Amino acid sequence: MKNSLFYKVFGTYLVITLIAMVVVGFYATGQIKSRLMERIETELTSYAQMININPSQSAIISEVNSLSRISDARITLIDSEGVVLADSGGQVSEMDNHLNRPEIQEARVKGKGRSMRFSKTLGMNTLYVALPVKEGSGIRGYIRLARPLAEVRHYVREINVLILQSFLIVAFLSFLVAFVFTSRLTSPIHEMEQFTERLREGEDPGSLMISSSDETGRLARNINYMVMELKERIRSANEEKGKLESVFASMEDGILVLDTDGRIEATNDTSKEILKARFRDIAGKTPLEAFRNIELQKALDRFKETGTPISQKIVLGEEDHTVLDVTVSPVHGLPEDEEKTTIVLHDVTRLKRLENTRADFVANVTHEIKTPLTAILGFIETLEEGAINEAETAKKFLQIIHRHAERLNRLVDDLLVISDAELGEMSFSFESVSLDGVIENVLPVIETRASEKGLVMEKEIPDNLPSIWGDRDRLHQILLNVLDNAVKFTPDAEKILIKALDGKDGNVYIKIRDTGIGIPKSEISRLGERFYRVDKARSRELGGTGLGLSIVKHLMAAHNGRIEIESQLGKGTTVSLIFPTFQEDLTAL
Numbered sequence: 001m002k003n004s005l006f007y008k009v010f011g012t013y014l015v016i017t018l019i020a021m022v023v024v025g026f027y028a029t030g031q032i033k034s035r036l037m038e039r040i041e042t043e044l045t046s047y048a049q050m051i052n053i054n055p056s057q058s059a060i061i062s063e064v065n066s067l068s069r070i071s072d073a074r075i076t077l078i079d080s081e082g083v084v085l086a087d088s089g090g091q092v093s094e095m096d097n098h099l100n101r102p103e104i105q106e107a108r109v110k111g112k113g114r115s116m117r118f119s120k121t122l123g124m125n126t127l128y129v130a131l132p133v134k135e136g137s138g139i140r141g142y143i144r145l146a147r148p149l150a151e152v153r154h155y156v157r158e159i160n161v162l163i164l165q166s167f168l169i170v171a172f173l174s175f176l177v178a179f180v181f182t183s184r185l186t187s188p189i190h191e192m193e194q195f196t197e198r199l200r201e202g203e204d205p206g207s208l209m210i211s212s213s214d215e216t217g218r219l220a221r222n223i224n225y226m227v228m229e230l231k232e233r234i235r236s237a238n239e240e241k242g243k244l245e246s247v248f249a250s251m252e253d254g255i256l257v258l259d260t261d262g263r264i265e266a267t268n269d270t271s272k273e274i275l276k277a278r279f280r281d282i283a284g285k286t287p288l289e290a291f292r293n294i295e296l297q298k299a300l301d302r303f304k305e306t307g308t309p310i311s312q313k314i315v316l317g318e319e320d321h322t323v324l325d326v327t328v329s330p331v332h333g334l335p336e337d338e339e340k341t342t343i344v345l346h347d348v349t350r351l352k353r354l355e356n357t358r359a360d361f362v363a364n365v366t367h368e369i370k371t372p373l374t375a376i377l378g379f380i381e382t383l384e385e386g387a388i389n390e391a392e393t394a395k396k397f398l399q400i401i402h403r404h405a406e407r408l409n410r411l412v413d414d415l416l417v418i419s420d421a422e423l424g425e426m427s428f429s430f431e432s433v434s435l436d437g438v439i440e441n442v443l444p445v446i447e448t449r450a451s452e453k454g455l456v457m458e459k460e461i462p463d464n465l466p467s468i469w470g471d472r473d474r475l476h477q478i479l480l481n482v483l484d485n486a487v488k489f490t491p492d493a494e495k496i497l498i499k500a501l502d503g504k505d506g507n508v509y510i511k512i513r514d515t516g517i518g519i520p521k522s523e524i525s526r527l528g529e530r531f532y533r534v535d536k537a538r539s540r541e542l543g544g545t546g547l548g549l550s551i552v553k554h555l556m557a558a559h560n561g562r563i564e565i566e567s568q569l570g571k572g573t574t575v576s577l578i579f580p581t582f583q584e585d586l587t588a589l
Contacts (some may be wrong), residue, residue, distance in 0.1 A: 009185060013178040021167045021379060025160075032159050036152045038129065041114060044129040044145040047071035051143050052131050060143070061086040074126075074146040078104065080139050089146075103130040104142055106163045116149070125149045188216045192223060199227065254345035257331070259337055262286050262300075287343070291316060296326060303328040303341070309399065313348075323352045369411065370405035417551050428471040428558060432582050433469060435500055436461045438475045443498075446483040453492045460499040466508055468579040470559045481552050482512050482575050489573075490516035502581075510577040519567035 051060060051067055060067070060077055068075045068088035077086040098104055107113030113130035113466050130144040188210045198205040205227070210220035248255060254271025256264055264282050275282070282290035288297045299312035309329040316322040324345050333338035379397040388394045405530020417426070440463060450457050486496050496516040503509050549563075556563050560580050567573035 005125055010178055010182040014175065017171065017174040017178070025163045025167065029160060030162060033152060033156050036155055037116075037149075040127055040147055040149075040152070041129055044071070044073055044127065044147060045112070047073060047130055047133070048131045048143050048145050050394065051145075052133060057085065057133075057141065064088045071145060072147065076146070078142040080141055085141070098142075098144075100129075101128070101144075101225070103128040105145060106130070107132050107141065107142055113144075117144065118150070125153075126214075180225060183278065185216075188220065190221060195223070254347070256282075256287070256343040256345065258287070258341040258343065258585060260340065262341070264290060265340070273343055274324070274345050275316070276322070299326060299328050300341075305467070321349065322347065323349045364541070369408065372407050375404045376401050417554075428474060430469055430471055432467045432544045433472050433475060434465065435475070435510060435579070436463075436465050438479060439473065439498060439500065439510070441480045442476055442483060445480065446487060449484070449487050450496065453487065453490070453491060455493070456482040456495045458495060458497045460497070460501075462501065464502075465500055466502055466581045468508055469582040470558060470579065474555050474558070478552050478555050478577065479510070481549070485549070486512055486514040486516065486575070490514040503578075506581050508581055510578045510579075511574055512577075513572065513574040515572040518569040518571050519573055520569050521564070521567075 024476050042066065047067075047070075049097075051071075057077065064075050064077065064086045065088050074087070074089035076084060076098070078084055082097040082104065084095040084098055086092060087095060091289070093522075099134060101115070103113035103115040103119075105113065106115070107130040111132060113128070115128045116125065117128070118124070119126040126146045126148050128144055128146045129265050132139045133141040133143055181566045191210065195208050207224050208220040210217055227509070248268045251268060251270055254274040255266075255268045256271060257266040259265040263284055263286055267282070287293070287300060293314055293316060295312060295314045299310045299314075305308045307330070309327060312326045312328075314324050314326055316324065325348050327344040327346070329342055329344070331342055334340060379401050383394060383397055387397060439459065443457065443459070447457055483496070483498075490496060496515075497511075497513045499511045499513070501509050501511075553563060562578050564576040564578065565573065
């Protein structure tokens, strides 16, 4: 309440009014008292001069009481030595010498004396006026008139009462005027305060309806104009913000915004997907704290030095690498004391992997083709140089040429299968197929190869295995490739388990588990790439083309299935083939 503008203005107005009344009252009382004192002094001087006209002291002494009544003053006749000769207000014999009285001394020196003091004889403050009684050039005595100031005190009291009454009336009127004036002054200000409070709380306050033509009215109109401008700017800012957020969210590139201190202030959803879980808690950190990447920090340092956009390729992560094309650029249109930086993250990991895969494919297919071609050409040249005339040698060389030609043929056939699968040109003959029958057809082919290495083939296949929708020949090819790999990479006298089961989740599972050499965990994700081999020398030695699992991967996708591989180095590998269960359309019955 004490901080209210109304009470501040109202209180100030009243204090000023009270101070003015006190000053006026004090000044008026002083002036009235001074004027009364001057009038009394003038009267006493006039009476003293009139008495002083009579040169006979005895006449004055005899008429002192009459003169006192006429002048309404106490009259004292004093000789030149200060002895009181006559006094209308007391016994002369009881009075002391008056020569040293101030008014007597002043009259002796100046020809007229004046003094105001408390009179013991009269018992109150008294004004004394004294004139010298001259005789020739000398002074033979003094006439002194004294009048008590009770009259003055009475008049001053009456005037003070009158002034007090006037002041009370003025104070009451001033209170009303101050109240009305302050209310009219603070009412529009209070209205503006409520208006801005509603605006601060986010409400729509409408417009200020203050029609005054003074500063308050002009202020209200200015506030209305500012609110309209603010609403328009907020609407425009929200519209631009919505557009920016829409663009920000739909961008395929990740965006990081750094504040003036170089800390990450904002990110978009794409950046979170690119950076993955291990880099998600990055808000409020510097890029160096968030990513621990020296190349990114060097790019930021170069940007700060040059002030121009910087592009840099960086690799995040240690095991699962993320390759990014990073562009660092400034944010324009900010205040002079505010600097922000954008970091655009373009994920080229997949492109980089495709480039590496393509390079590996070219290198691998070149090597796979060149090796048998070199052997074939070498043996043909040897035969042309005369070895063809030696029957045993020629037969041996022709067998080698035939083996390498078959390898080239298998390689070309596998490449054609993958190409047809990728281009969608592979023909399929889908039907309801029971996987146990497919397994039974494949096993004789594999058992022959397995027996050569002394491998034990075990199978666990239930009788009521659900059927799947598939191409019987392609399913035969899938199982043959997986089992062939299991046989190739399992040491002699070990075991291979073939297990089929209904997963009760709408899928049929075929698990092929061997006790072979196993696969390093870091290599499992690359299985299925064309020509990719974990152990390249051993794979070629065993006659593989490096395309078997790639073919299996494409054929499984054509059957709406998937392949999962679990392996531990030195302890074997488990390949899971997962097919969706065939659901017969009962509505056709």
